[in-house]
Structures are given as structure tokens and as C-alpha cells.
Amino acid sequence: MSPDASTPPGYLRLHATGELAARARAATARLARCDLCPRRCRADRRSVLPRGAACGVGARAVVHAAFPHTGEERCLSGRAGSGTVFFRGCNLQCAHSQNWRTGEGGEGREVSAEALAEVMLELQGQGCHNVNLVSPSHVVAQLLEAVSIAAVRGLRLPLVYNTDGYDDREALRLLDGVVDIYVPDVKYADDVSARRDSKVRNFASVNRAAVREMHRQVGDLVLDGDGLALRGLLVRHPVLPGGLSGTGRVLRFVARELSTSTWVTLTGRVRPCYRAGEHPEPGPDDLAAAAVAAGRLGLRRVEGALG
Numbered sequence: 001m002s003p004d005a006s007t008p009p010g011y012l013r014l015h016a017t018g019e020l021a022a023r024a025r026a027a028t029a030r031l032a033r034c035d036l037c038p039r040r041c042r043a044d045r046r047s048v049l050p051r052g053a054a055c056g057v058g059a060r061a062v063v064h065a066a067f068p069h070t071g072e073e074r075c076l077s078g079r080a081g082s083g084t085v086f087f088r089g090c091n092l093q094c095a096h097s098q099n100w101r102t103g104e105g106g107e108g109r110e111v112s113a114e115a116l117a118e119v120m121l122e123l124q125g126q127g128c129h130n131v132n133l134v135s136p137s138h139v140v141a142q143l144l145e146a147v148s149i150a151a152v153r154g155l156r157l158p159l160v161y162n163t164d165g166y167d168d169r170e171a172l173r174l175l176d177g178v179v180d181i182y183v184p185d186v187k188y189a190d191d192v193s194a195r196r197d198s199k200v201r202n203f204a205s206v207n208r209a210a211v212r213e214m215h216r217q218v219g220d221l222v223l224d225g226d227g228l229a230l231r232g233l234l235v236r237h238p239v240l241p242g243g244l245s246g247t248g249r250v251l252r253f254v255a256r257e258l259s260t261s262t263w264v265t266l267t268g269r270v271r272p273c274y275r276a277g278e279h280p281e282p283g284p285d286d287l288a289a290a291a292v293a294a295g296r297l298g299l300r301r302v303e304g305a306l307g
Contacts, residue, residue, distance in 0.1 A: 003180075003222055003230045009158050010177040015151040023174050024148045027141035031059060036140050036171045038206045048110075055089035055138035061146075062088035064108040066119045068128050073265055073303070075221070075229040076130065076160065076183075083123030083157065084132040085116075087139055092164050092200055116146035117153060124157050129228050130181065132160040140171045147178060158230060166203055167210040172217070181221070182214035183234045186254070189246025208253060211235065221263040221301070234263045239290045239304075241283065247290045255297040266290045266304035 014020040030036055031045040034053065043053035050058045068081025076082040088108035111119070120131045136143055147159065158180035165184040184207070191204045214233050221232030235258075237250050247266075254262050268287050287304045294302045 004224065007230070009156065009180050011147050011159065012151055012156070014177050015148060020144070020148045020151065020178065023178070024141070024144035027144050027171075027174050031141055036168060037137050038166055038168050038202070039200075040168075057087075057089035057138055059142075060110045060112060061116055061139040061142040062108040062110050063116070063119065064088050066123060068123065068126055069132065072132065073229075073234065075223055075227055075234070075263075076132065076181075078129045078226065078228050080127040080129055082130055082132040082160065083120070083126070083128030084134055084162075085119060085123070086134045087136055089138050090135050090164065092166050092203075113142060113145040113149055116142065117150035117155070120146065120150045120155055120157075121153055124155060128157065130158045130160050131155070132162050132183075134162045135164065136161055137163050137167050137171070140174060144174065144178065160229075161214075165207045165210060166200060167206070169209055169213050172210060172213045176217050180218065180231045181229050181234065182218055182232075183236060184211050184214060185236050185238065186211060186250050187238055187245060189249035189253075193244060193246065208257070212257065215258045215262070220259050220261040232263070233258070234265065236265045236267055237290070238267050239286050241286050248293050251290070251294050251297050251299060255294075255299050260298040260300055262299065263301045264294060264299055264303075266294070266302065268304070 011020055027036065033042045034045045035042060037055070039054040041052055041054045043050045045053050045057070046059050048058045064086040066085045069084035070077045070081045072082045123131055133143060147155070159178065160181045160183055161175065161179040162183040163185070165186055167184070186207060188204055191202055195201055218232050221234050222230045224230050235254055237245070237247065239245060239247055251264070254264060266287055268283070291302060291304055
């Protein structure tokens, strides 16, 4: 049955059965030799400053900022904004990252699970349409614990898992029924480009497996009568000039292996920060060509933006 505006988020059902708390405990136990992202660094992240952790984050999540975000897709931001929580730490090092200050810049405050739960509840109190967790792949355990606490205290908003797409399938299975809306990047069509621009060897294969799992869990994006997302998958593809991101092959994967009803945002948001200045910027012609390619593949829910 498709969800509607009166359907409670899935994490409330898991909370009622005790499953949500059990998953939080299981994920937290894995921080002893962390394998909750595809880097599988096996670091002991139970300390404040974990040695050898690829993300550099320990037992507590680090929040850079949290506020009602009006610049996401309209189905997420609506009129009141998407309750966005930006986490520090990232398992990629993208040359075109627009969130590098939050991911790699070292800014933010360390928060307990209780404090993170309060952040979510504050965003709900401000009238946000959802809780939008940005760059969450390395803090799955911390998120599960916080959501378990927030559910007790009255959280009722849909959860958005807004990720760079380098996610572990086992970690995603811990989130099955917890996350309502997945928003992954599908950045590259091949591992060569990913290694060059994001400093990771196996992005394409890991990313596609992760996105398939996300789609299996939540299906195509479902909107309410006001056009707000309730549940489902929204794929973002950053379009790079000169075919650097393999846009045609990425869109073919989405159309053939997910669904032609998949919501796809083609974005040219490459900002002059971090190492983006070393690379050419996309322009309107690049996005227009991508939109044409999407139409030829039968993708019916495609939007694009440069800024």
C-alpha cells in the first residue's frame, strides 16, 4: 500500500516493536571494528579521536549545522523547508564537493545521541517537512540511536537519508524501515573517474549495489497532495562537462535497473570551493544534453538545476 500524509513514518512501527532499539545496539557494537561503510577501515571508533578511521569521527556524530533548508528539491523543501542536519566527516574526497567544509573542513560540534535527537525535534518544532540527514553514511549507528530516542519524545517527520552514495549494503539493511526517503548521488559511471575525482577505487560498483538496495526498500518516490515527498527514492546525478561523469551510462542504469519512474535530479552544482577550480564547470548545454538523454531512455520524472 502506498503511503499517504496520514501514514506514520516506518521508524515508529519499528520503535513500537523494540526493533529500532535492537538495531541501534547492533550498529553501535560494530563501531569496535567499524565496517559500516564500504571503506571497512576496522578502526575502533568508540574513542573520541579514533586512530585509522577514514571518516575521522568517533563514537559521537559531529554536526556542522542544522536548519530549515529551502534550497533542496521542492518535494523536500516545500514551503517550510527541509529540516537539514549536516554531519562532519565523509568517506569520499570529492574534487567537486559543495559540502567540503562540513565533510572534510573540520568544523562542527560533537553531539550525544540525546542531543542529536533534540536537534531533530527542534527542526520538527520549526515546522519542517522532514528531517534531512546529509552525509550520514559514517554515522549510521549514531543515527539509529538518536532516532530511537527521538521516537519516544515525539518525532513524527519522515527521515531523509541524503548521501554521496558510497554506502554499505549491510548498513543500509539496518536502515530498512527506518529511512523513508533515500537521496543518493550517482556520481560516476565507472571506477576510473571515481578514483580520479573522489579518491576511491570501487565507487561505481558499490554505489549501484547501494542504490538498488535503497530502491528495493522504498520504491519510487511518492508525493502527497501538496507535492511533498512521503517515501521513496530520489536520485541525484551531478553532470560534469565533457562526459566526465558518464551521464548517459548513469541514466541507463537508472532506467533499466531501477525504474523509468525514478525521480532524477540532474544538477550542475559545482561551486568554486575545495578543488573544483581545477576542473571545468558544467553549463546549460551539459544539463540540456543530459535531459535529452533521460527522455530517450523513457525517464519520466527528471528535473535539472545549475545553482
